[in-house]
Amino acid sequence: xxxxxxxxxxxxxxxxxxxxxxxxxxxxxxxxxxxxxxxxxxxxxxxxxxxxxxxxxxxxxxxxxxxxxxxxxxxxxxxxxxxxxxxxxxxxxxxxxxxxxxxxxxxxxxxxxxxxxxxxxxxxxxxxxxxxxxxxxxxxx
Amino acid sequence: xxxxxxxxxxxxxxxxxxxxxxxxxxxxxxxxxxxxxxxxxxxxxxxxxxxxxxxxxxxxxxxxxxxxxxxxxxxxxxxxxxxxxxxxxxxxxxxxxxxxxxxxxxxxxxxxxxxxxxxxxxxx
Numbered sequence: 001x002x003x004x005x006x007x008x009x010x011x012x013x014x015x016x017x018x019x020x021x022x023x024x025x026x027x028x029x030x031x032x033x034x035x036x037x038x039x040x041x042x043x044x045x046x047x048x049x050x051x052x053x054x055x056x057x058x059x060x061x062x063x064x065x066x067x068x069x070x071x072x073x074x075x076x077x078x079x080x081x082x083x084x085x086x087x088x089x090x091x092x093x094x095x096x097x098x099x100x101x102x103x104x105x106x107x108x109x110x111x112x113x114x115x116x117x118x119x120x121x122x123x124x125x126x127x128x129x130x131x132x133x134x135x136x137x138x139x140x141x
Numbered sequence: 142x143x144x145x146x147x148x149x150x151x152x153x154x155x156x157x158x159x160x161x162x163x164x165x166x167x168x169x170x171x172x173x174x175x176x177x178x179x180x181x182x183x184x185x186x187x188x189x190x191x192x193x194x195x196x197x198x199x200x201x202x203x204x205x206x207x208x209x210x211x212x213x214x215x216x217x218x219x220x221x222x223x224x225x226x227x228x229x230x231x232x233x234x235x236x237x238x239x240x241x242x243x244x245x246x247x248x249x250x251x252x253x254x255x256x257x258x259x260x261x262x263x264x265x
Contacts (some may be wrong), residue, residue, distance in 0.1 A: 017185030034191040034250060038148035050251055140218055 005096050005103075011058055012121030013106075019070040020059035023125065027094050027105055028054045053107050055094070061116060061124040071126045077111040078128075084110065089133060094095035096141075106138035142206060145199040145240075146217040150205040151188035154231045157181055157195075157263055182232040183263030184242065187220060190256045197255040200245040213264055214240035 027111040032049030059071040077088045089108050096103040109130035116126040144256050160177040167203050189197070216239055223226055233239050242262040 036191045038150050039152060040148060
């Protein structure tokens with residue numbers, strides 16, 4: 001049966017934990033191209049270079065009944081007093097759900113920016129950007 | 142092996158000059174004496190961007206074979222790729238051959254891919 005994915009099908013996982021209050025995520029994949037056009041060529045030619053992955057997500061700043069705060073976990077990767085180390089690499093899975101079938105992209109990433117704000121009449125939300133490091137570890141899309 | 146026969150991605154040619162000496166008197170009058178009838182000292186810079194390492198190392202192999210800047214050699218026609226003028230115009234002039242002006246430079250771009258720069262000079 002045909003399936004049209006919507007925001008309701010989207011999930012963002014930190015490690016194996018689904019972050020429950022995510023309102024959006026995006027994934028950007030880039031390929032650097034290396035020009036190999038030689039003198040005498042009439043058209044440009046390219047060879048594949050290195051890949052890169054980055055993205056962003058928006059999360060509601062929300063404390064659950066058990067005291068957990070998904071947004072806080074990611075925010076503290078960059079908003080902290082100790083600096084960022086290689087230990088701050090997070091495993092993120094960007095998922096689209098279709099029944100029991102998941103379309104996943106999993107990557108290790110650094111949180112490269114985070115912003116959080118409070119506005120009258122709005123729930124507090126946080127926006128993060130992440131930069132993938134190394135290859136994506138799972139691709140099922 | 143001969144100089145690697147790959148199409149360059151960039152090429153800069155300097156035509157060199159004839160050998161002469163200039164004498165300037167105290168009055169400023171200038172006299173030039175020509176010592177040869179052949180142009181020499183041509184300079185040729187060749188760039189090979191983003192080529193496989195297996196091609197890049199051919200330049201080092203050739204550099205070893207001609208003992209660096211010691212021996213002279215001729216270039217394959219591939220170095221003129223894209224040039225539609227007189228072939229001799231950008232080659233070593235009559236009586237000249239090419240020598241390495243400096244060692245080939247290899248810049249690694251990514252695993253398996255490098256860029257090579259070769260600087261040659263024409264010598265009689």
